[in-house]
Every structure is written in C-alpha cells, then in structure tokens.
Amino acid sequence: xxxxxxxxxxxxxxxxxxxxxxxxxxxxxxxxxxxxxxxxxxxxxxxxxxxxxxxxxxxxxxxxxxxxxxxxxxxxxxxxxxxxxxxxxxxxxxxxxxxxxxxxxxxxxxxxxxxxxxxxxxxxxxxxxxxxxxxxxxxxxxxxxxxxxxxxxxxxxxxxxxxxxxxxxxxxxxxx
Amino acid sequence: xxxxxxxxxxxxxxxxxxxxxxxxxxxxxxxxxxxxxxxxxxxxxxxxxxxxxxxxxxxxxxxxxxxxxxxxxxxxxxxxxxxxxxxxxxxxxxxxxxxxxxxxxxxxxxxxxxxxxxxxx
Amino acid sequence: xxxxxxxxxxxxxxxxxxxxxxxxxxxxxxxxxxxxxxxxxxxxxxxxxxxxxxxxxxxxxxxxxxxxxxxxxxxxxxxxxxxxxxxxxxxxxxxxxxxxxxxxxxxxxxxxxxxxxxxxxxxxxxxxxxxxxxxxxxxxxxxxxxxxxxxxxxxxxxxxxxxxxxxxxxxxxxxxxxxxxxxxxxxxxxxxxxxxxxxxxxxxxxxxxxxxxxxxxxxxxxxxxxxxxxxxxxxxxxxxxxxxxxxxxxxxxxxxxxxxxxxxxxxxxxxxxxxxxxxxxxxxxxxxxxxxxxxxxxxxxxxxxxxxxxxxxxxxxxxxxxxxxxxxxxxxxxxxxxxxxxxxxxxxxxxxxxxxxxxxxxxxxxxxxxxxxxxxxxxxxxxxxxxxxxxxxxxxxxxxxxxxxxxxxxxxxxxxxxxxxxxxxxxxxxxxxxxxxxxxxxxxxxxxxxxxxxxxxxxxxxxxxxxxxxxxxxxxxxxxxxxxxxxxxxxxxxxxxxxxxxxxxxxxxxxxxxxxxxxxxxxxxxxxxxxxxxxxxxxxxxxxxxxxxxxxxxxxxxxxxxxxxxxxxxxxxxxxxxxxxxxxxxxxxxxxxxxxxxxxxxxxxxxxxxxxxxxxxxxxxxxxxxxxxxxxxxxxxxxxxxxxxxxxxxxxxxxxxxxxxxxxxxxx
Numbered sequence: 001x002x003x004x005x006x007x008x009x010x011x012x013x014x015x016x017x018x019x020x021x022x023x024x025x026x027x028x029x030x031x032x033x034x035x036x037x038x039x040x041x042x043x044x045x046x047x048x049x050x051x052x053x054x055x056x057x058x059x060x061x062x063x064x065x066x067x068x069x070x071x072x073x074x075x076x077x078x079x080x081x082x083x084x085x086x087x088x089x090x091x092x093x094x095x096x097x098x099x100x101x102x103x104x105x106x107x108x109x110x111x112x113x114x115x116x117x118x119x120x121x122x123x124x125x126x127x128x129x130x131x132x133x134x135x136x137x138x139x140x141x142x143x144x145x146x147x148x149x150x151x152x153x154x155x156x157x158x159x160x161x162x163x164x165x166x167x168x169x170x171x172x173x174x175x176x
Numbered sequence: 177x178x179x180x181x182x183x184x185x186x187x188x189x190x191x192x193x194x195x196x197x198x199x200x201x202x203x204x205x206x207x208x209x210x211x212x213x214x215x216x217x218x219x220x221x222x223x224x225x226x227x228x229x230x231x232x233x234x235x236x237x238x239x240x241x242x243x244x245x246x247x248x249x250x251x252x253x254x255x256x257x258x259x260x261x262x263x264x265x266x267x268x269x270x271x272x273x274x275x276x277x278x279x280x281x282x283x284x285x286x287x288x289x290x291x292x293x294x295x296x297x
Numbered sequence: 298x299x300x301x302x303x304x305x306x307x308x309x310x311x312x313x314x315x316x317x318x319x320x321x322x323x324x325x326x327x328x329x330x331x332x333x334x335x336x337x338x339x340x341x342x343x344x345x346x347x348x349x350x351x352x353x354x355x356x357x358x359x360x361x362x363x364x365x366x367x368x369x370x371x372x373x374x375x376x377x378x379x380x381x382x383x384x385x386x387x388x389x390x391x392x393x394x395x396x397x398x399x400x401x402x403x404x405x406x407x408x409x410x411x412x413x414x415x416x417x418x419x420x421x422x423x424x425x426x427x428x429x430x431x432x433x434x435x436x437x438x439x440x441x442x443x444x445x446x447x448x449x450x451x452x453x454x455x456x457x458x459x460x461x462x463x464x465x466x467x468x469x470x471x472x473x474x475x476x477x478x479x480x481x482x483x484x485x486x487x488x489x490x491x492x493x494x495x496x497x498x499x500x501x502x503x504x505x506x507x508x509x510x511x512x513x514x515x516x517x518x519x520x521x522x523x524x525x526x527x528x529x530x531x532x533x534x535x536x537x538x539x540x541x542x543x544x545x546x547x548x549x550x551x552x553x554x555x556x557x558x559x560x561x562x563x564x565x566x567x568x569x570x571x572x573x574x575x576x577x578x579x580x581x582x583x584x585x586x587x588x589x590x591x592x593x594x595x596x597x598x599x600x601x602x603x604x605x606x607x608x609x610x611x612x613x614x615x616x617x618x619x620x621x622x623x624x625x626x627x628x629x630x631x632x633x634x635x636x637x638x639x640x641x642x643x644x645x646x647x648x649x650x651x652x653x654x655x656x657x658x659x660x661x662x663x664x665x666x667x668x669x670x671x672x673x674x675x676x677x678x679x680x681x682x683x684x685x686x687x688x689x690x691x692x693x694x695x696x697x698x699x700x701x702x703x704x705x706x707x708x709x710x711x712x713x714x715x716x717x718x719x720x721x722x723x724x725x726x727x728x729x730x731x732x733x734x735x736x737x738x739x740x741x742x743x744x745x746x747x748x749x750x751x752x753x754x755x756x757x758x759x760x761x762x763x764x765x766x767x768x769x770x771x772x773x774x775x776x777x778x779x780x781x782x783x784x785x786x787x788x789x790x791x792x793x794x795x796x797x798x799x800x801x802x803x804x805x806x807x808x809x810x811x812x813x814x815x816x817x818x819x820x821x822x823x824x825x826x827x828x829x830x831x832x833x834x835x836x837x838x839x840x841x842x843x844x845x846x847x848x849x850x851x852x853x854x855x856x857x858x859x860x861x862x863x864x865x866x867x868x869x870x871x872x873x874x875x876x877x878x879x880x881x882x883x884x885x886x887x888x889x890x891x892x893x894x895x896x897x898x899x900x901x902x903x904x905x906x907x908x909x910x911x912x913x914x915x916x917x918x919x920x921x922x923x924x925x926x927x928x929x930x931x932x933x934x935x936x937x938x939x940x941x942x943x944x945x946x947x948x949x950x951x952x953x954x955x956x957x958x959x960x961x962x963x964x965x
Contacts, residue, residue, distance in 0.1 A: 049932075049940040050834060051923055052879035058922040061932060063940050066594065068932045070920045098921055105920070162922045185340070186348045187579070188310050192303030230343050259347050267518045279463055281350040281358075284300060286460070 019117055024149060025092060025109040028080035031149045033142065036115050038094040038154075040104065045089050057161035062106055064093055069104040077157045078133050083110050096154060105158075118142045118149070178295065179203040179220065183213035183239065184228040184257070189280075193226060196284035197291065210234025214242055217249055224295060225254045226278075226287075229265065237265075237272050244273035253294045257282070304352040306579075311349070311357070311397040314341045315390065316645070322387050323648050329378045339368040349397075356407075357396035363411050364389060367418050376418055385414040387649075441476055441510050443534040447484070449502035451526040459523055461501070467519045471509045478508040506534070582675070585636060592625075592632045593915035599625040600913065601936035626913075633674070640718045640727070641669035643678050647689055647716065654693040661700050661710055662693055667717035673725050677797055677817055681727065684790040688729040688813050689714060691787070696733030696811055708732065721816070724799075724841065730812035736805040738762060763803045767791040798824075798839070798916075798930050800947045824916050826933075826943065827892065828909040832881030835941045837912060837933055838903065842894040842946040849889040849904060863902060865893070872902035873949065878928070894946045903949070916943060 021036040041064075048060040048071060057077065058070040071091065075082060092107045137160075139151040180202050182193045187208075194204040205220060207213040211234040213227060225243070229236035236256055243249040253275040258265055266277060278290055321338040325331060342365040349358035364386050370376040389410045395402045446468070450461060465481055472479030484502035488494070507516070513531060520529055599621055606618035644666045651664040673681075697703075697712035704710050715730040738759070745751050745765045757765075767787050794801050799817035818824070818841060826837035827846075847865065862869045870893060876885055886906040893902045914933040923929070930945035 047939050049942065051919075051926060051929070051942060052881075053926040053928055054923055058920075061919070061923070061940055061942075063934050063938055066597075066917075066934060068917045068919065068934070068940055070922045072922075101921075103920055158922075186307075186310060186344045188303045188307035188348050188352060191306050192300060192351065195302055230340050232337070232340060257347075259343070259350075264515075264518070267514070279460075280347045290459075 021115055021117055022151070023092065023115050024113040025090070026111040026113065027074050027078075027109055028083050029110075030078070030080060031113075031147060032074065033118070033149045033151050034092075034094065034107075034154065038096060040093045040095050042112055043091040043093060043106070045085060046091065055162055057157075062091065064104060064106065067104060069093065069106050071106045071108060072158070072161075073108050074152060074157070075108070077137055077152070077161050086110070088112075094154075096158070098158060116144075118144070177201075177203055178223045179205065180291070181205050181207065181213065181216055181220070181222045181225045182227070183207045183210065183216075183225065183231070183236065185209055185231040186228070189228070189257075192284060193287065196288055200288055200291075202291075210236060210239030210242075213239050217243060217252075218246075222252060224291060225252055226257065226291075227254065228257045229269070237268060240269065240272040240274055253297075255290065255294065300352060307348050307352045307354070308397075311345060311354070312394075314345045315394055315397060317341045318345075319387065319390050319649060320645055322383050322390075323652075325378055326380060326383045326387075329380070329383075332372075335368065335371050335378060339365065339372045342368055345393075345397075354397065354399070357393060360389070360393060360396060360407050360411070363414060364393075367414055370418065379417070381417045381420070382414075385410075385417045387652075389414065390649075441474075441508055443506065443508040444513070444516060445530075445532045445534050446505040446507060446516060447502065447528075447530040448505075448520065449484070449487070449528045450499050450523065452498045452500070454523070454526065455497060455499045459526075461499070461503075464519050465503065465505075468505050468507055468516070471511050471515055471519075472507050474510045476508070477510060478506075480506045502528075585675075589632055589636070592628055596625055596629060596913060596915055597934055597936075604936040629913075636675045637672040638675050638678060639670050639672050640678065640725075641666075643682060643685070644669055644716055644718075646682065647685070650686060650689060651693070651714070654690065658693055658697075659699065660693065660697050660712055662697060663711050663713050664689075665713060665715045667715065668719045671718035671720055671725060673718075673817065680793065680797055681815070681817070684793040684815070685716075685727070685729065687786045687790050689716070692729055692731035692733065692811070696731035696735075698734050702734075724816045724818055726814055726816050728812055728814040730810060732810040735807060735809065735811050736763060736766070736803070741765060763805065766803065767801065795930075795945070795947060798945070824914060824933075824943065826912045826914050828912040828935075828941065829890070829892065829903075829905040830907040830909055831875045831879060831905050832883035834879070834881065835909065835935065835939070836875070836905075837914060837941050837943045838892060838894065839943070839946065840911070844893045844895045844900065846908060847891045847893065847902075849891050851887060854885070854889065863891070865891075865902070870900055870902050872904055874904040876904070876906070878949075901946075901949070903944075914941075914943075 022033040023036050023039050023042075024031055024033045026032070043062075043064070046062050048062050050060050051058075054060075054070075056073075058072050060071040061068050062071055074080075088111045090109045090112045092109050092112065093104060094107060095102055095104055097103070098105075137153055137157050139153045142149040142151065178201075180197055182190055182197075182204060183206075184190050184193075185208050190206045190208075194206060197204050205216055205222070207216045209231040210227075213225070214234070217225065227236045227239060234242075240254055240256070243252070243254070254273065255276045255278055256269050256274050257280050258269075258277050259280045269277065276290065276294055278287055318338055318341045321334050321341070325334045325338065328334070342361055346358045346361040346365050349355075349361060367376070367382065367386070371378050371382070376382070392402060392406055392410055396407075450459065454461070468481070469479045471477070482504045484504055485500075487502065488500040494500075509515070513533075516531055517524075517529075520527065602618050603622060606615045609615065647666075648664060651662050654660075655662040692714050693712075697714070698706070698708075700710040703712065713732045715728075717730070718725060718727045720726075741762055745762075745768075746753050748768075750765055750768055751757065767790075791801050794815050794817070797817050799815055802814045802816070803811065804814070805811040818839070824837070825840040827840055827843055829836055829838060849863075853863065861871050861873070863872050864870075872891060874885075876883065883906075889904050889906055890908050891902040891904050892908070893900060895901075912933075912935075914935075916931040916933060918924070918931055919926070919929065927948040928945055929942045930948070931943045932940050933943060935941050
C-alpha cells in the first residue's frame, strides 16, 4: 500500500553520504554504525539509575559529566535478545537533535569497534523484503567484508520508542 | 590623563560615547541624570563634561547652571547633546553656561573631533 | 565599533522605554492631570527617538517623533491629555515594539496610527479651553520680516567637526512659518582650482534670503556656538509683505525658561548617598545563569566533601569542610537574591490585557493587584506569564458576568479581578481571584461525563470535581470564544506550573466567585531535599513538602496490607508504598519509614525503606524522554556521583490514586 512506497522513498533519501566517518559497534551480535560526528564520548560502564515508569527503550539514566542523560537500548527497537554486561560493554554518548533541541543520549553497546568509513558502492537502501526489522527504523544497510552493518534511523526510533509506555514493548517490532 | 564625564539617561548613548572616547585614551565616567552628574563632578576632576538635556531627577540645563555656580566648575567645558526638535534650547543652554553642542544623532567620529577641538582651546 | 555595542544596549533599552511608556500611559488614563507622568512619558519618547536614530532604528525614530511631538504639546499645556489621546498612543505601542525589534509591520500601519493620533491631537487642541501658553518666540512673532544673511565658516571647520548642514536646516526651519520662505545659495568664489584644493578645508560661504516671523535673535542663535570662528552678516531687507503699523521685530528678550522647580529641589535635596560611579550594574542574563551553574556545582562538590569529612577522623578536615558548607550556603543564598525580581514587572503587563479584555467581552473589568513587591526568581517569572494570562482570560471570559447580569444579582456592575502575590515560607503564592459567578458544578459534572473523564455514578468530593477542570480535553465553554479558545488551556496551565515544581489550587465557594492559587517554590535551581532509599535506589523528596517522618512498625505494615490508609494520631492518612509503585521487586526493610507529605490540599504518606538524611542538591532537568514520567520532577547527582531522582509529590499522589482506584482523600 501507500505506506510501503513512502518508506522506500524515505529509505532511499536517507542513504548515508559516501565516505562519511562512522563508529561501528555491536548490539546483541548485530553490527550497527552511526555517524562519528554525533559521538561525544564512549564510556566504560558507569552506574545506571532506573527510572520507574519510563518507556522501556529509555528506562535508565546516567551521570555524564554532571548532566543527567537517558540511556537508550537499541535492542528494544529491533527486538533483539538481551545480553549480559561484560567488560567490553560500553555506553556511546551522542548529541542528537530531538525536536530541534540538541540532546545528549547514551546508547548501550556490547562492544565498540572502530571509526571507519563506508565505501560508496556498499550502501544500499533497506530492502522491502528480507528484513526482520521495521524498515522505518533503518536508514540504510552497508556491507563490509561480507557482513551487514545497520545504520539505524535514530530520529524515527527515538520518536516511536521514546513514547511507548511500559508494557507496549511488544508492539515496537513485528513478531519475528 | 584626560578625563571626561558623560551624563545621559540613555545607557546606549553613554556606552557609545564611552567607547569612542576610551579609544582615544580618555578616561570616561558615566552618570545617568543631572543629580548624579553633579555629584560626580564634585567628586572628581574632569577636563570635559558631555551632557544630555532631557533627563529625569535633574535635567541638563539645571545641572549646567548648578555647576557654573561653583568656582571649581566655572571653567570646565560643557558640551550638550540636542536633537533638532529642541527649538530655542541653544540659547537657554548658552545662557546657562554651556560651551558647545552636538546634535543627536551624532557620528562618534564627529564627536571626537568636536571634543578634541574643545579640549585644544 | 562603538555604535555596535551601543546598539546592543539600545535593544534592551528600547524595550524598557516602551514598557515605561505603556505603564505611564495606563496611569495617565486614570489620572490625566498628572504632569509628572506626562513629563516622564515625554522623556521616554524623546530618548527612544534620539537613541533610535543613533543606532539605525530610523523607522522607530521617525514614528516616535510624532508621538513625542504630541506629548510635547501636552507637556507645554497646549493640549490636554485626553483619554482619546492616551488611547491613540497606546494603540501605537505594538507598532513601536515591532519597529524596535525590527520585525516586519503591516504596510501603511504606521501612517494609519499617526493619522489617528493627529486627528485626536487636533480635536483635543481645539476642544480645550486652555489657551496655548505662548512660548517666548511665539510671543515675539508679530510679523514677517526678510533678512539677508551671508556667512562664511573658518577653513578648518570641517576638520573640527562643525557641520554646516544642520545650520542651514535650522535656517530653513525658521522660514517654515506661514508665508515664510528661505532661499539658500552657496557662495563659491573662494573655491580654488582643483590642483590647489585641499578637500578637508571649507571654501564655501552661503547667501540666505530668509523670510520669517521669528526675531533676529533666532537667526543669531543658529550660529551661537561657532560665532567666534566665522563671519556673519545679517541685514534686514525691506519686509516682503509688511503690514502697515507692524513694528520691525527687534531682538526680543528670551526669558530664561523657568528652572524647573523640581530640578532645583532635586539639587538641593541631594541625598546623603556618597557618590558611587556605578551603584547599579547591568549584567547579561546569560552570565548570571552561568554563575548559577557554577554555584550549583560548588554545592554538589561541597556535599561530596561533607561525606568525606564525616567519614574521616581528621579534625582539621572536618572543620574546614564545615566552613565551606557555611560559605557555600551563603553564596547560594546570595545568588538566589541576585536573580530575584519583584512580580510587579509581571503584573504590569496585565493592566493592558485587562483593557483589551474589557473591550473584547463588553464587560466592565477592574484589575486590582496586591503584593507587587513580592520577589521571584527571574526565570520563574518569565514562565508564569503565559499561565497567568490564561487564568486572567478565563476569569474575564467565564468567571465574570455581563454588567446587566451582575446588577440583577446585586453586584456592582464592574467585575473585579484580584491578582495577588505573597511569600509563604519557601514558596510564593500567586492567586487570581474573580468575583464572578463561580464554578458551575453541575456543568462541570456533565462535561466530565461527556468527555469520558468519569463514570456517571462516581461519587466525587467537591475538590475532585474541581480538579477535573485541569484534565486535558475538558471544556465547560458553552460557546467557543475567540478569547480563550475552547475555554481550556487549564491543563496547559497546570502543566506549566508543575514544570516549575509548583502546584495549583482551585477554590470556588458558592457565591464567592473563583480563585486559582499557584504555589511556586522560590527557586528552580536548588532544592533542600530529604534523601531516602527505596529498595536499592535512592530518591530525593523536597523538604518543603515534608510534614513529618514516622516509623512504620511491622505490625502496622501487616495490618494495613490490602488497604492504603493508615491512622496517624487519630487521622486517617492514605499512603503509598514506593516499593510497589516503583516495582523495585525487593523485600522491604524490617522497620520502614513513612514520610508524610503535603501537597497543599492532600496529605499522603510515602513508605520508604530508609531515610538517609538532609540533602541540599542542584536540580537537573530530565531529558524529553523522561519529562513525561509523572513521578519525578527532576534528578540530581549525589556526592558519590550516582543519580537520584527527585520525587514530584503532586504528581505522585495523583498517579497513585489512579493506580489504586481508591480515593486518596482522607476522611477528615
């Protein structure tokens, strides 16, 4: 129907600029990447404070240099299984424009890989079929050394998942 | 060190004058009305006074008159700021004891020239 | 550049001047004979015009010039300050504000306003019984005379800053009387050939033929200050249209304008204050905010130091830590007071609003203010403006009745809205009270049921019913008025106040109109809190809300399982187990504590595992993801770097009530 073609157009429009620097990281055995420009800092694990009543996607906060910032879990956006905190676990602090205001947000990561560039030929828009995830949560997919790297559409994810009240997590992603 | 007193109820005008004169290495003291201006003149020693006429508490003409009554201030040059609509004011100001005038709006460069001319005498 | 800096200051100054003018006009409307006020308004207009022209606000200067002229005439007694005149200038305020902010204005708007002003001034001038006080020059202007004027200026005048053009303009102005004329021609005989020309020298002279009704002295006055450096020749020509018998105008005496008695008195009454060059300093608001942040961080660091000192046996350390605690506390108090401003500046805006409201609704409305000197943090005041405007609009629109209805009810035709502010402990209470028809309970009930907010059979206390008005989606407006939209915005008001960590109360005793009271904590930034532990997490409860702390014995705990009411000194107090509300999943401590908090109307006990102590703390805002979570109004960073959420006591009590579906009001 209409919705799908809109999504496809949107996905095409959101392909990442060739040669842009990205930070790659792992969440629940999947590799993700986001623009290095957004990244403020990568933290080792730090104490988290649970916020009762918050949307599950952002259910905790941390102290980042005297500011209290939300901790977002991409696992929930993509219906991925939870993982244990290990010595490799990190929190990627990004500065992102939320409703026009620059906001600091922490993203959980199981492992952080490196800052690298995505070569031009490898980016492609999220295909309509063959993906387990909500297409509108994905900006585009990239291939590198045979593995798929997902560039999430953070704006969309924050908009949708940030609102969901507790107990609605199931509706965020299609049943696998 | 040449020191100038500027009296005006408009902070923006005072600032403009202050910056222009400070650039010429003058020391500038500010006052916001005629009464403050009088107190400042008594408390300090100024080589020149630049004053607006229309101010609350005490207006410029009264301040000039009061200044001239005191021997200490009998000789200090006093410039007043006037807009075109101040008809007839120049006569009053001269009678009160003013030395010269500058029209508002003024070009700061021009103000400096006038100040220098007055101080040179 | 000096002009640029001056311009920035002028932007702020213009706002203040416009505010001053508006308030002055409103005062004058009520008291047209107030000469002081007229002088003040005139001065403000004069400064606005003069400084505006200085800093590139030509449109503003041009427009204001006319208002200034009108007020000059009032000042001189030529024209009385009629209500129409005041209204005409008041109408121009928005236009002037737009010009001062360099916002676009509607084409022709300025001309329209000035035309209206001119009309009013003209009418006021002719209607007055006062004869215009003759100014010296007018008195002397008996007839016309023509003069030949020839003058040259010194060669170096241009370098010295003398400007010939204004002088020529003045001569021209002298010729702008009825049947006057002015012809100026330059005398170029002294100009050398191009190769001998020094551009900075003045070689021009001027020949002016001036027909004016002004005396010769007026001409001389034009050159008064440069007369020593120039040549000037004034000869009377044969009067162009001399009337027989009109004496030639000679130098008339210019009576020195009477030294304003006020001015002389002010000089004599110079107060004993020693001269201080800058007894007031202007500081950009951003700098004060920065300073506030630094103080906040100092408070946090000081708290951590305190923790360390308490745990240490080093007496010196403990002593110094205590000293720093005192200093930090005093510094904090000083910072608070720096940002405090009296609410009068907020209330002032509403007087204009009331005039507009009265006009738009056709009702007669009087605004009375009380406690204008009460002070509030500057940022809080800004955020109160919109909610208060809404409340006042509601009062005018829905609360107050039309004059006929009021008279029929035995009330004075003029409706009263009372806006008051007072300090109550660590809070400021601002209330909007009207003597209108009060809240129609039946209508509220009906509307709430219609909107699905309550089930038809629900029993509600009066307070609960009134609180429904603050729910989103509620409306009692029978008609949609243009003023307050759908008669709501009350939920928006509530959220706005709660965003300031304040609370809202509505009371409407039958026959006494309605009153909305806003309670706002004195400052946004730092809160005195009680640190508590629930499960493994720590939370902060604002001390200002805390009434008392009690122990919950295991027996009491067992007894009240399944119920949410507790008896405390013969009163039933509802309570919330925070453990349950926050779903901590932990086992309770053996001896829990109850902290009884009060939200103004409600008392509620919060059950926690442990009270950890007093905690003075800086409030940090929560991100947009969490600002919707009802239970918390902010968060803070503890001495050990961990985060503790700050409980929003008002929201907690409400959400707990919904959660339980048991009425949260104790039977009293």
